[in-house]
Amino acid sequence: MNILFTASECVPFVKTGGLADVVGSLAPVLAKQGHDVRVMLPMYSAIPQDWQAKMQFVLHFDVQLGWRRQYCGVMMLKKDGVTYYFLDNKYYFGRPYIYGLGGDEYERYGFFCRAVLNALPLLPFHPDVLHAHDWQSGMVPALLKIQYTHLPFYANIKSIFTIHNLQYQGIFGIKEVQDVLGLGDGLWSGDKLECYGCANFMKAGLVYSDAISTVSPSYAEEITTAYYGERLDGLIRTRRDSLYGVLNGIDTDEYNPEHDPLIYKPFSLQKLAGKAENKRRLQEELGLTVDAGTPLIAMVGRLTNQKGLDLVDSVLGEMMNEKMQLVVLGMGDARYTNLFSWAEGQYHGQMAARFAMDTVLAHKLYAGADFFLMPSLFEPCGLSQLIAMRYGTIPIVRETGGLRDTVLSYNEFSKDGNGFTFLNYNAHDMLVVIQRALYYYEKDKAVLASLQKRGMEGDYSWAHSARDYLDIYQKLLEHV
Numbered sequence: 087m088n089i090l091f092t093a094s095e096c097v098p099f100v101k102t103g104g105l106a107d108v109v110g111s112l113a114p115v116l117a118k119q120g121h122d123v124r125v126m127l128p129m130y131s132a133i134p135q136d137w138q139a140k141m142q143f144v145l146h147f148d149v150q151l152g153w154r155r156q157y158c159g160v161m162m163l164k165k166d167g168v169t170y171y172f173l174d175n176k177y178y179f180g181r182p183y184i185y186g187l188g189g190d191e192y193e194r195y196g197f198f199c200r201a202v203l204n205a206l207p208l209l210p211f212h213p214d215v216l217h218a219h220d221w222q223s224g225m226v227p228a229l230l231k232i233q234y235t236h237l238p239f240y241a242n243i244k245s246i247f248t249i250h251n252l253q254y255q256g257i258f259g260i261k262e263v264q265d266v267l268g269l270g271d272g273l274w275s276g277d278k279l280e281c282y283g284c285a286n287f288m289k290a291g292l293v294y295s296d297a298i299s300t301v302s303p304s305y306a307e308e309i310t311t312a313y314y315g316e317r318l319d320g321l322i323r324t325r326r327d328s329l330y331g332v333l334n335g336i337d338t339d340e341y342n343p344e345h346d347p348l349i350y351k352p353f354s355l356q357k358l359a360g361k362a363e364n365k366r367r368l369q370e371e372l373g374l375t376v377d378a379g380t381p382l383i384a385m386v387g388r389l390t391n392q393k394g395l396d397l398v399d400s401v402l403g404e405m406m407n408e409k410m411q412l413v414v415l416g417m418g419d420a421r422y423t424n425l426f427s428w429a430e431g432q433y434h435g436q437m438a439a440r441f442a443m444d445t446v447l448a449h450k451l452y453a454g455a456d457f458f459l460m461p462s463l464f465e466p467c468g469l470s471q472l473i474a475m476r477y478g479t480i481p482i483v484r485e486t487g488g489l490r491d492t493v494l495s496y497n498e499f500s501k502d503g504n505g506f507t508f509l510n511y512n513a514h515d516m517l518v519v520i521q522r523a524l525y526y527y528e529k530d531k532a533v534l535a536s537l538q539k540r541g542m543e544g545d546y547s548w549a550h551s552a553r554d555y556l557d558i559y560q561k562l563l564e565h566v
């Protein structure tokens with residue numbers, strides 16, 4: 087099968103969150119199974135020089151955006167059986183940020199989506215399936231259906247759109263998007279591109295792709311409800327028959343405590359002593375009191391409301407009254423950077439916070455912590471809890487989306503489980519569950535050892551999910 091991914095980020099080139107992990111680890115898995123997988127990405131100047139140096143110039147063409155004609159270069163790099171194309175325009179992507187600041191996101195990603203489709207006939211590759219990820223690629227399936235399928239080259243290309251996070255939709259003025267993409271007035275009704283008076287790239291992807299998927303079965307259910315649907319639940323309900331929930335995996339080579347060069351000391355289920363060494367060194371590095379007997383709880387992720395940080399805010403004082411340490415690594419809203427920098431000073435030796443995108447420290451936290459806290463308000467899949475379990479760090483999570491699908495709460499009667507969970511979005515429900523975990527740490531380490539073992543033995547590879555995606559692709563191709 088010829089499969090084309092389009093996305094705005096992809097490891098190891100550019101990453102702000104889980105989307106990059108998913109694109110960058112799913113593509114090689116599909117390629118390994120014999121499929122021709124290619125990935126199209128924007129050529130950001132933020133891509134590390136080492137990678138840029140390995141790219142090869144392929145060709146260039148002009149992209150018509152309203153009255154403007156914009157240069158688009160295509161750079162190429164092959165890695166792990168996957169061909170990556172980087173669509174280059176310095177004006178749009180040669181900026182010191184990836185998202186947001188310029189106020190012209192509709193034009194940047196409008197350019198990207200248009201360029202993806204226009205590049206295809208120029209390259210020696212004809213996709214059977216076009217797999218677009220998140221809103222930045224949402225216009226690809228829409229433009230394909232609206233403006234390209236009458237051309238023989240595009241006529242049989244099937245499209246699938248994956249929602250990695252429904253909260254970010256790419257909402258802009260209709261006039262601006264019309265100006266850039268030349269979409270006529272007849273297309274701006276509620277059943278097509280218009281969305282509450284605006285243009286919405288995510289909606290465009292949802293309306294016009296042949297299939298829709300999201301990154302866990304629970305989130306697929308949840309987004310059909312008003313609570314989780316981000317005002318698109320009505321549309322998603324109408325497309326329920328084409329909606330799939332496919333759980334993400336992680337790159338089990340990158341996240342492997344036995345061979346991870348980024349952590350202080352490798353370890354495995356059989357040789358867990360190394361984990362204790364990781365904890366000790368982490369406490370040292372972060373200025374925490376070095377004490378093997380104090381449970382260390384870590385949080386890694388974007389500092390936004392989605393991640394349940396207002397719950398932590400509400401009960402931080404009560405958490406700090408417990409015998410525990412807390413480490414937070416993330417970037418995001420000032421509300422939380424202020425809170426956690428204050429807390430670091432207030433609870434010196436018990437609390438540490440770092441506000442950076444720091445992969446090395448993230449690995450050290452997954453390896454060195456005892457527990458991983460993720461009390462998300464919503465969570466499409468969540469990779470961090472999977473990574474934590476692989477490093478023998480026990481997750482404490484809210485039962486939502488992919489967290490619900492991957493973390494099973496400890497049941498003291500059946501002895502099942504691989505973590506601790508709570509259901510309601512309530513700070514004291516979270517606190518009680520943290521206290522439950524701390525209780526076992528103090529009184530019954532054997533319970534924690536059983537949870538840890540189950541976590542470390544879990545299969546978080548892409549094997550199942552890759553098969554699920556291939557099944558969906560196959561179904562689309564059979565449905566002429």
Ligand code: ADP
Pocket residue numbers: 102103104105107386387388415416417442443444445448467468469470471
């Ligand atoms: P989301 O996609 O909502 O941001 P996920 O849990 O799906 O959350 O994926 C987050 C990924 O980004 C994980 O691999 C996590 O380790 C990583 N990550 C998030 N914030 C940071 C940070 N500040 N430094 C390093 N890695 C981070």
